[in-house]
Amino acid sequence: MIELRDLSVTSGSFQLTNLALVVPTGGYGVLMGSTGSGKTTILEAICGLRTIASGRVLLGGVDVTSWSVGSRGIGYVPQDAALFPTLSVWEHLALGLKLRRVGRVEIANRVAEVAEALGIAHLLKRTPHHLSGGEARRVAIGRAIAFHPQLLLLDEPLSALDEDHRGRLVELLQSLHRSERVTTLHVTHYRDEAAAVGEHFFQLTHNQIVVCERPQAGHITRHGMANASEGNEGNIEPDTTTAQPCTDREP
Amino acid sequence: MPAESSRPPSASQPHLSGSPHRTRSDWPFFLISGGIGGGYILLLVALLTADVASTSWSDITAALTKPEILFAVRMTLISCTLAAVLSLWVAVPLGYLLERFSFRGRGLIDAVLDIPVVLPPLVLGLSLLILFHLPIAGTTLEATVQKTLGIQVTYAPVAVVLAQFVVSAAFAIHSMRLTFSRIDPRPEAIAMTLGCRRSQAFWKVAFPQAWRGAIAAFSIAWARALGEFGPILVFAGATRMKTEVLSTTVFLELSVGRLEAAVAVSLLMVTAAVVVLGIVRLAGGRVAG
Numbered sequence: 001m002i003e004l005r006d007l008s009v010t011s012g013s014f015q016l017t018n019l020a021l022v023v024p025t026g027g028y029g030v031l032m033g034s035t036g037s038g039k040t041t042i043l044e045a046i047c048g049l050r051t052i053a054s055g056r057v058l059l060g061g062v063d064v065t066s067w068s069v070g071s072r073g074i075g076y077v078p079q080d081a082a083l084f085p086t087l088s089v090w091e092h093l094a095l096g097l098k099l100r101r102v103g104r105v106e107i108a109n110r111v112a113e114v115a116e117a118l119g120i121a122h123l124l125k126r127t128p129h130h131l132s133g134g135e136a137r138r139v140a141i142g143r144a145i146a147f148h149p150q151l152l153l154l155d156e157p158l159s160a161l162d163e164d165h166r167g168r169l170v171e172l173l174q175s176l177h178r179s180e181r182v183t184t185l186h187v188t189h190y191r192d193e194a195a196a197v198g199e200h201f202f203q204l205t206h207n208q209i210v211v212c213e214r215p216q217a218g219h220i221t222r223h224g225m226a227n228a229s230e231g232n233e234g235n236i237e238p239d240t241t242t243a244q245p246c247t248d249r250e251p
Numbered sequence: 252m253p254a255e256s257s258r259p260p261s262a263s264q265p266h267l268s269g270s271p272h273r274t275r276s277d278w279p280f281f282l283i284s285g286g287i288g289g290g291y292i293l294l295l296v297a298l299l300t301a302d303v304a305s306t307s308w309s310d311i312t313a314a315l316t317k318p319e320i321l322f323a324v325r326m327t328l329i330s331c332t333l334a335a336v337l338s339l340w341v342a343v344p345l346g347y348l349l350e351r352f353s354f355r356g357r358g359l360i361d362a363v364l365d366i367p368v369v370l371p372p373l374v375l376g377l378s379l380l381i382l383f384h385l386p387i388a389g390t391t392l393e394a395t396v397q398k399t400l401g402i403q404v405t406y407a408p409v410a411v412v413l414a415q416f417v418v419s420a421a422f423a424i425h426s427m428r429l430t431f432s433r434i435d436p437r438p439e440a441i442a443m444t445l446g447c448r449r450s451q452a453f454w455k456v457a458f459p460q461a462w463r464g465a466i467a468a469f470s471i472a473w474a475r476a477l478g479e480f481g482p483i484l485v486f487a488g489a490t491r492m493k494t495e496v497l498s499t500t501v502f503l504e505l506s507v508g509r510l511e512a513a514v515a516v517s518l519l520m521v522t523a524a525v526v527v528l529g530i531v532r533l534a535g536g537r538v539a540g
Contacts, residue, residue, distance in 0.1 A: 047444050048444075069444055070444065070445070070446040082435070082438045083438065084455070084456050085459075086459035086460055087455075087459075095442070143441075143445070147445065
């Protein structure tokens with residue numbers, strides 16, 4: 001479970017104050033908001049990459065606000081993938097496991113498992129310079145999930161991809177979530193993307209996080225856009241007791 | 252190839268990476284700017300040509316068979332390499348810290364690091380001399396080093412390396428800073444989310460991208476050390492077969508009127524400098540490995 005309690009983050013003149021959010025264990029939360037609204041700032045604050053002015057970050061009920069970045073056990077997929085230019089794809093997937101002193105055989109098995117699930121098994125010897133945008137995004141996801149994080153943070157994972165690749169990656173995220181059941185917080189400003197993958201929906205508006213209903217938009221499939229009502233089997237409906245309809249932009 | 256994110260150039264987005272087609276009206280501009288810049292290039296070529304013309308192969312071989320000059324060559328190779336290694340040892344962490352982090356006093360540190368660049372070389376040598384012989388608590392740094400390590404610094408080979416290091420480190424630091432400024436810090440932050448400590452993020456992610464920059468910094472430091480003269484003369488002296496390096500050889504040969512030997516050694520130094528500059532250009536062309 002990820003929980004933000006009265007979280008305030010300051011970055012220069014930009015401020016986010018008293019943010020609250022809860023995604024239950026194994027749940028898939030989607031945080032929506034317009035570009036520049038501070039979604040990435042929130043993810044970086046959860047990771048520990050940004051200083052928190054006040055409030056608390058709880059992972060699995062444990063207050064990790066003062067923990068170091070590496071000890072939080074969070075898999076973070078940044079918007080720009082931020083792969084390591086000199087490491088191979090295999091080394092990307094293995095790094096988190098090596099740092100946790102996992103045995104060689106176990107590392108090899110886990111890397112093979114993740115690479116197979118993400119369809120990047122044929123890329124394991126390549127370095128990031130020899131990957132396409134979609135491949136780089138999948139490697140970044142693999143790097144983040146390979147070490148069994150207790151929380152997965154995805155920052156606009158489908159941005160800058162064409163429709164076909166977006167559809168494939170949505171299917172991949174859905175299947176990964178079913179198999180790994182890792183608590184996930186996915187940030188996007190696309191309602192279609194949110195509707196396609198999410199179970200719990202939040203909107204960042206007026207520097208506040210509000211719970212909202214599943215966006216009424218077409219969802220993304222490998223074959224393009226379809227209506228949201230056609231195929232969301234397996235998705236858990238969000239708690240809408242306090243939910244509001246999601247809006248595209250801040251009023 | 253990032254096929255999904257790349258966009259082909261369209262008619263509304265003209266390709267601007269190349270130079271536009273030259274027209275006749277451009278020629279006065281090229282002639283004036285080329286003439287001004289070309290004059291300086293001509294001067295440099297003329298200097299080297301004059302050096303080559305004023306010596307002969309027999310002068311060079313005669314100079315290079317002298318025991319004093321052979322000693323200076325060996326001493327130069329060793330001292331320049333040691334100074335460059337020490338410079339890189341300092342430049343890598345300092346360049347990384349100054350480029351990556353903001354902290355109080357960074358501007359002051361920047362200013363201090365520029366001192367060896369702007370200070371007259373003789374003053375730098377004099378400062379080293381004073382530092383090692385300034386009485387503090389009834390002793391001097393020179394005496395303390397001699398007592399604890401058993402080595403003489405002033406007017407000894409160690410002083411040559413120290414004098415070269417003080418100047419060349421400043422250039423190596425500048426080079427490493429430039430290298431780290433071209434490396435995206437985001438992957439290091441992501442490595443830390445995976446469990447890396449800051450030092451591990453540096454060694455696993457940042458430094459492997461900086462190795463070409465490190466070679467360039469080493470080469471620049473080596474070249475600076477090769478050309479150092481003033482601080483060596485004051486702090487290490489110019490004692491034959493003891494603290495003589497190639498730059499002091501030129502001075503010593505000139506002082507006794509042996510111009511042909513001085514020119515031969517100068518040409519040797521020019522050759523070494525050209526080789527080092529070639530390495531810098533090859534390594535500096537691409538910062539990331």
